Amino acid sequence: MNEEIRNSTSSSKEDGELVKAFQAGDKTAFDALVLRHKDKLYNLCYWFLGDRQEANDSAQDVFIKVFRSLKKFRFESAFSTWLYRIAANTCKNRLKSSDFRQKKKMVWLDNPGKIEDGQYAAEIHDKTPSPMVELEKKERMMLIQRAIASLPTDQSTVVVLRDIEGLSYEEVSNITGLKFGTVKSRLSRARQQLRKKLRGTL
Amino acid sequence: MECAKIKDLLSEYIDGTLDAQTKALVDEHLLACPECNEELASLKTLIRELGSVESFKAPDDFLEKLHERLEPRFSFRKIMRILFVPGRIKIPLEFATATAMAVLIFSILYIQQPEKMIQGVPENSTHVKVTEKTSMDTVSPSGKGASFKSKPVPGKATEQQPAKKREIIELTLLLEKEGTGKAYTPGESIEAAPARQRDAERPRTARLAAPKAEMKTDTLRRKKQVTGIAEEERPVIEEETRASLSSLHDTFIKVKELIMLAEGRTLSVEYEPNTERPKSIRAEIPAKNYKTFYDKLNRLAILQTSPPTISEKDQGTIEIRIRFKSS
Numbered sequence: 001m002n003e004e005i006r007n008s009t010s011s012s013k014e015d016g017e018l019v020k021a022f023q024a025g026d027k028t029a030f031d032a033l034v035l036r037h038k039d040k041l042y043n044l045c046y047w048f049l050g051d052r053q054e055a056n057d058s059a060q061d062v063f064i065k066v067f068r069s070l071k072k073f074r075f076e077s078a079f080s081t082w083l084y085r086i087a088a089n090t091c092k093n094r095l096k097s098s099d100f101r102q103k104k105k106m107v108w109l110d111n112p113g114k115i116e117d118g119q120y121a122a123e124i125h126d127k128t129p130s131p132m133v134e135l136e137k138k139e140r141m142m143l144i145q146r147a148i149a150s151l152p153t154d155q156s157t158v159v160v161l162r163d164i165e166g167l168s169y170e171e172v173s174n175i176t177g178l179k180f181g182t183v184k185s186r187l188s189r190a191r192q193q194l195r196k197k198l199r200g201t202l
Numbered sequence: 203m204e205c206a207k208i209k210d211l212l213s214e215y216i217d218g219t220l221d222a223q224t225k226a227l228v229d230e231h232l233l234a235c236p237e238c239n240e241e242l243a244s245l246k247t248l249i250r251e252l253g254s255v256e257s258f259k260a261p262d263d264f265l266e267k268l269h270e271r272l273e274p275r276f277s278f279r280k281i282m283r284i285l286f287v288p289g290r291i292k293i294p295l296e297f298a299t300a301t302a303m304a305v306l307i308f309s310i311l312y313i314q315q316p317e318k319m320i321q322g323v324p325e326n327s328t329h330v331k332v333t334e335k336t337s338m339d340t341v342s343p344s345g346k347g348a349s350f351k352s353k354p355v356p357g358k359a360t361e362q363q364p365a366k367k368r369e370i371i372e373l374t375l376l377l378e379k380e381g382t383g384k385a386y387t388p389g390e391s392i393e394a395a396p397a398r399q400r401d402a403e404r405p406r407t408a409r410l411a412a413p414k415a416e417m418k419t420d421t422l423r424r425k426k427q428v429t430g431i432a433e434e435e436r437p438v439i440e441e442e443t444r445a446s447l448s449s450l451h452d453t454f455i456k457v458k459e460l461i462m463l464a465e466g467r468t469l470s471v472e473y474e475p476n477t478e479r480p481k482s483i484r485a486e487i488p489a490k491n492y493k494t495f496y497d498k499l500n501r502l503a504i505l506q507t508s509p510p511t512i513s514e515k516d517q518g519t520i521e522i523r524i525r526f527k528s529s
Contacts, residue, residue, distance in 0.1 A: 031265060034264075034265050034268060035265065038260040038264050038265065039257070039258075039259045039260050040257075041260070042258060042259065042260035042264070043257050043258045043259070046258045047255075052258070055258070056260070056261060056264070059260060059264070060264070060267060060268050060271060063268055064268070064271060064272065067272060137256075140251070141255060141256055144251065144252065144255060159252070163249055163252035163253055164252050164253070164255055166253060169217070169219065184213070184214055184219065185210075187213055188210055188211075188212075188213035188214065191213050191245055191248060191249065192209065192213075192245075194248055194252075195241075195244050195245055195248050198248065198251075199244070202244065202247050202248060202251055
C-alpha cells in the first residue's frame with residue numbers, strides 16, 4: 001500500500017510533464033496519461049460501482065472529461081488527485097442515476113444474496129472447476145464488493161479511496177473535498193459497518 | 203459508553219493518526235477490554251483484506267475505445283472551430299459560397315457546350331444561319347430534344363432572324379478563271395457599290411441565278427436581261443472592277459486584308475488537298491464592321507450569299523466562312 005503511495009507521488013512529476021506537453025499541443029501526451037492511469041482508474045470505478053461494464057463506461061467518461069478540460073488544468077493539485085476527483089464525482093452521479101438503479105435492481109433480483117442480519121450468502125455462479133482457494137478468494141471478493149456497495153455513497157467513497165486505493169487522508173480529503181476530520185469519522189463509520197457486514201466472511 | 207468511544211477511535215488508532223494523549227487512552231483501555239481488542243483485531247483484518255483485494259485492470263482495448271469516442275469529437279470540434287469561431291467564420295464561408303457559385307455557373311456553361319455542337323451541325327450547308335440557343339431550357343434534361351426542334355431547317359434559314367450574339371455566315375466568292383480578269387483597284391468600284399447593294403438584297407431565288415449571270419461581261423448583260431435587272435443600274439464600269447482578279451492567290455490576300463481592315467482576325471484557312479489552292483477562309487469580325495466588310499468583299503468579287511442582315515449597332519463578333527469558287 002505504502003509502496004503504491006510512493007509510486008504515485010513519484011510519478012506525479014511525470015504526470016505534470018505529460019500534462020504540460022498536452023497543453024503545448026502534444027496529443028500523444030494524453031494517450032500516455034491514459035495508459036499510466038487507466039488500470040487504477042478502472043479499478044477505482046469498479047469498486048465504486050461494483051460492475052465491470054459500468055466501470056469501463058465510467059472510466060472512459062472520466063478520461064473524456066479529462067481530455068476536454070486538461071487545457072485548463074492549473075496544477076493546483078496533483079494530476080492523479082484531479083483525475084480521482086473527477087472519477088469520484090462521475091461514479092457518484094452514476095450511482096444516483098435511475099439507469100444504474102434499475103440495472104442494480106435487476107442484478108439483485110437475479111442474484112438475491114442478501115440474508116438476515118445484513119450479511120451476504122455465498123453464491124458462486126462460476127461453475128468451471130477451480131482450486132478451492134481461488135474459489136474462496138473470488139467469493140470473498142464478491143462479498144466485499146457487495147458490502148461496500150451497500151454502504152452510503154459518502155462512506156463507500158472514503159473507504160475505497162483509503163483502504164482499497166491506499167491513498168493518504170490528505171489525498172482523500174483533496175479528492176472528496178471533505179475536511180480532514182470528516183474523512184476520519186466517515187472512514188471510521190464505514191469500517192465499522194463493513195466489519196459488521198463481513199463478520200462471518202473474514 | 204467508554205467502549206463505544208474507544209471503538210470510534212480504533213480506525214484512527216490503526217492508521218496512527220491519533221495524537222499521543224488519545225492514543226495512550228486507547229492503549230490503556232485495550233489492556234483491560236477484550237471486546238475492544240476483538241474489535242481492533244477484526245478491523246485490522248478488514249483493512250488488510252481491503253488492501254489486498256484484487257486489482258481489476260482495464261480492458262486491453264480501453265485506449266482504442268476511448269479514441270473511438272474521442273475521434274468524432276476531434277473532427278466535430280475541428281469543423282466547429284473552423285466554421286464558427288468569430289473572425290474565422292466569415293472568410294471560409296464566403297469563400298465556400300463564392301466557390302460553389304463559380305462551380306454552379308461553370309457547370310451550367312459547360313453543359314451548354316455540347317448543345318452548341320449539336321446545333322452547329324448544319325454549318326456545312328450554305329446560307330444556313332445557326333442561331334445559338336441561349337435560353338436556360340437547354341440545361342434541362344429535355345434540352346436535347348428542344349435543341350433538335352429548334353435546329354434551323356435549311357429552306358427556312360433565310361427567313362429567320364439572326365441571333366444577336368454570333369452567327370456563322372457562309373459567303374461564296376465566285377472567281378473568274380485565271381488570266382481573264384483585270385487587276386482590282388479598290389478606288390474604282392465606288393460607283394458600283396449601290397448597285398451591288400441592291401443586287402445583294404434581291405430575293406434568294408434571284409441571287410442564286412445571279413452569279414451565273416455575272417461570269418463574264420458579255421454574258422452578264424445577256425443574263426441580266428433574263429433576270430430582269432435594269433440595264434442602267436449596271437454601269438459599264440463593272441467590267442473593269444467586278445470579279446476581275448487574275449489569280450486566286452491575289453483574291454485570297456485581298457480577302458485577308460479586308461478582314462484585317464474590318465478589325466477581324468483569320469481563324470483558319472482550308473486548302474484543296476490536291477492543288478493546295480485556298481478553298482475557304484474562316485474569320486471572325488466585329489458585327490458592326492460586317493456591313494462595310496460585306497460591301498468591300500462584294501466589290502472584290504462576285505458573292506453568292508445573303509445580304510448583310512446585321513446592323514451596325516450589333517455588338518460582339520460574327521463568324522464568317524468565305525469559300526473561293528472558280529467559275
